[in-house]
Amino acid sequence: MTKIGFPSALITALRLMLGVLFIMSGYEKLMDLKFFALIIAEYQILPTFLISAIALLFSLCELLCGTMLLIDLFSRFSSSVMLCMMVIFIAAMINNVMRGLDHDCGCFKFLSQWYGLKEEIGIVPVVRDILFFILLLPIASFGSNRVPWKKDQK
Amino acid sequence: MPLHIKSGKPLRRKLFTTVIILLSSISPSLSQLHAAASVALAKEESGELDLSATKALFDTHSACFVDARSEYVYYKSHITGAISLSDSRFEEQFPDFRHNKAIETLIVVYCKEPSCGMARHVAKKLMKNGYRNVRVFSGGLIEWAHAGFPMEG
Numbered sequence: 001m002t003k004i005g006f007p008s009a010l011i012t013a014l015r016l017m018l019g020v021l022f023i024m025s026g027y028e029k030l031m032d033l034k035f036f037a038l039i040i041a042e043y044q045i046l047p048t049f050l051i052s053a054i055a056l057l058f059s060l061c062e063l064l065c066g067t068m069l070l071i072d073l074f075s076r077f078s079s080s081v082m083l084c085m086m087v088i089f090i091a092a093m094i095n096n097v098m099r100g101l102d103h104d105c106g107c108f109k110f111l112s113q114w115y116g117l118k119e120e121i122g123i124v125p126v127v128r129d130i131l132f133f134i135l136l137l138p139i140a141s142f143g144s145n146r147v148p149w150k151k152d153q154k
Numbered sequence: 155m156p157l158h159i160k161s162g163k164p165l166r167r168k169l170f171t172t173v174i175i176l177l178s179s180i181s182p183s184l185s186q187l188h189a190a191a192s193v194a195l196a197k198e199e200s201g202e203l204d205l206s207a208t209k210a211l212f213d214t215h216s217a218c219f220v221d222a223r224s225e226y227v228y229y230k231s232h233i234t235g236a237i238s239l240s241d242s243r244f245e246e247q248f249p250d251f252r253h254n255k256a257i258e259t260l261i262v263v264y265c266k267e268p269s270c271g272m273a274r275h276v277a278k279k280l281m282k283n284g285y286r287n288v289r290v291f292s293g294g295l296i297e298w299a300h301a302g303f304p305m306e307g
Binding site for chain 1: 224225226229230242243246
């Protein structure tokens with residue numbers, strides 16, 4: 001049986017691109033955690049007592065997984081964590097769109113500031129997160145789970 | 155307390171708008187004034203405040219300002235001293251508000267702009283919960299900011 005390979009240069013490019021993106025996103029959220037928590041509250045999914053903890057958890061996850069992707073430390077594991085987070089974000093946004101709620105998605109504020117991308121929940125952020133999900137898949141499937149400073153690892 | 159808003163100047167304004175409406179039925183050139191006057195009259199009757207009346211209440215500290223927009227928007231900027239009581243999370247925020255504000259407090263509710271509607275929803279909810287002195291600043295934060303009035307956040 002032949003194993004289907006995936007160009008390692010492409011995996012590296014995806015890893016670096018998504019790593020930087022998640023580091024910036026996580027850092028931005030950690031810098032103004034209260035703002036991010038208030039956006040999570042607007043989704044009206046979680047009980048109030050959980051909101052601050054979830055805001056901290058999501059921001060830290062993004063920052064740590066982004067760093068791990070960037071330095072290629074347990075890339076497969078960190079991209080799998082980010083895949084789970086993308087599924088949560090996409091489901092939460094679709095849920096709110098279907099309920100007719102209208103608010104910021106709390107995704108990538110810096111992207112909306114730099115490129116004028118829409119930050120309100122709707123079809124654009126959902127498609128964007130689906131795109132990130134698709135880009136994370138090759139890393140989760142074909143990426144390495146190595147520790148970069150240890151030699152003789154596959 | 156809200157009596158001083160309803161008497162004096164607003165009464166003259168009401169008379170003026172009524173005269174405009176009557177005149178506009180005779181002269182078509184006054185039809186634009188007619189429309190504006192009708193809106194003004196409707197606002198007066200529904201208890202909505204214009205910018206100058208709102209600023210007067212703000213300056214005399216005689217009203218509690220309530221921001222009906224989402225909390226995360228309020229967090230970034232709001233009228234100085236305003237309290238957040240968002241339309242979307244009213245049920246969660248109201249118990250705290252009820253605990254701190256007496257039922258007879260004069261409340262001015264605002265949102266982003268005249269068309270946003272959240273201020274009117276929150277005003278209705280407040281009245282349902284027993285608050286009688288509730289007014290809406292229909293111009294919203296955009297009109298307030300354009301006038302250069304105090305904001306924080």
